[in-house]
Amino acid sequence: MSTLLEMSGVSVSFDGFKAINNLSFRIGEPELRAIIGPNGAGKTTFMDIITGKTRPDEGRVLWGEKSVSLLKMSESQIARAGVGRKFQKPTVFEAQTVRENLAMALKNKRGPFDVLFHSKTRAGAERIEAIAAEIGLSDQLGRISGELSHGQKQWLEIGMLLAQDPRLLLVDEPAAGMTPAEREHTTDLLRRAATKHAVVVVEHDMEFVRRLDCKVTVLCEGSVLAEGSLDHVTANQDVIDVYLGR
Numbered sequence: 689m690s691t692l693l694e695m696s697g698v699s700v701s702f703d704g705f706k707a708i709n710n711l712s713f714r715i716g717e718p719e720l721r722a723i724i725g726p727n728g729a730g731k732t733t734f735m736d737i738i739t740g741k742t743r744p745d746e747g748r749v750l751w752g753e754k755s756v757s758l759l760k761m762s763e764s765q766i767a768r769a770g771v772g773r774k775f776q777k778p779t780v781f782e783a784q785t786v787r788e789n790l791a792m793a794l795k796n797k798r799g800p801f802d803v804l805f806h807s808k809t810r811a812g813a814e815r816i817e818a819i820a821a822e823i824g825l826s827d828q829l830g831r832i833s834g835e836l837s838h839g840q841k842q843w844l845e846i847g848m849l850l851a852q853d854p855r856l857l858l859v860d861e862p863a864a865g866m867t868p869a870e871r872e873h874t875t876d877l878l879r880r881a882a883t884k885h886a887v888v889v890v891e892h893d894m895e896f897v898r899r900l901d902c903k904v905t906v907l908c909e910g911s912v913l914a915e916g917s918l919d920h921v922t923a924n925q926d927v928i929d930v931y932l933g934r
């Protein structure tokens with residue numbers, strides 16, 4: 689597994705408060721990683737740094753086989769380089785069908801071959817079917833997206849990100865508001881996506897994290913407090929003190 693993203697010595701302060709403190713982090717491609725930690729640990733800021741929304745005061749963020757610095761790139765250049773982000777609230781186009789939403793995402797696909805995947809072409813239609821199958825919405829393609837359940841909207845949005853062919857997918861609290869069955873479907877979907885892409889999932893729900901069955905990074909006060917399997921980090925006394933034991 690080759691390294692896709694490597695952060696080292698990253699710090700950022702807001703009005704003198706260190707939200708991220710000498711943080712180092714590495715993810716391979718493909719890989720699935722869960723990030724947990726108490727409120728205010730810096731999880732959102734960590735993702736904001738990767739996407740270029742927040743610029744760190746110090747440190748390095750290197751990307752890809754050529755180790756290019758993401759810190760020199762704009763948010764849109766980082767997105768085009770292959771970083772996709774899914775926020776907590778789904779942002780699908782509610783008035784459009786599932787197929788139309790996926791078609792729009794394919795049309796905006798990064799890279800030089802976009803035109804090949806236009807929804808009206810055979811390759812485009814096949815790609816839409818393939819993504820719908822991957823996210824479990826094959827039988828919903830003709831449905832108006834606003835009619836989907838909360839979980840289905842989340843899967844559609846993940847599908848729209850997959851349509852862009854990201855190398856790294858950042859997913860913020862996917863389990864929130866989902867039924868147990870939807871959560872189960874979501875963990876399966878993310879695990880499948882992580883066989884091809886690097887996927888980082890920020891999540892508070894420990895059952896969900898257990899089902900992801902992947903390496904876990906515990907953030908606290910802007911640094912990595914522990915890292916390893918879920919059993920390994922949940923047995924760590926520091927993790928129990930600052931997070932689990934609350």
Ligand SMILES: Nc1ncnc2c1ncn2[C@@H]1O[C@H](COP(=O)(O)OP(=O)(O)OP(=O)(O)O)[C@@H](O)[C@H]1O
Pocket residue numbers: 702703707725726727728729730731732733734
């Ligand atoms: N733009 C900002 N200006 C000032 N302080 C900020 C800003 N963004 C984040 N912070 C502070 O930095 C710290 C880390 O915040 P962050 O949102 O990254 O934590 P988090 O781990 O995502 O928390 P949660 O689990 O509650 O979402 C918090 O104390 C927060 O108040």
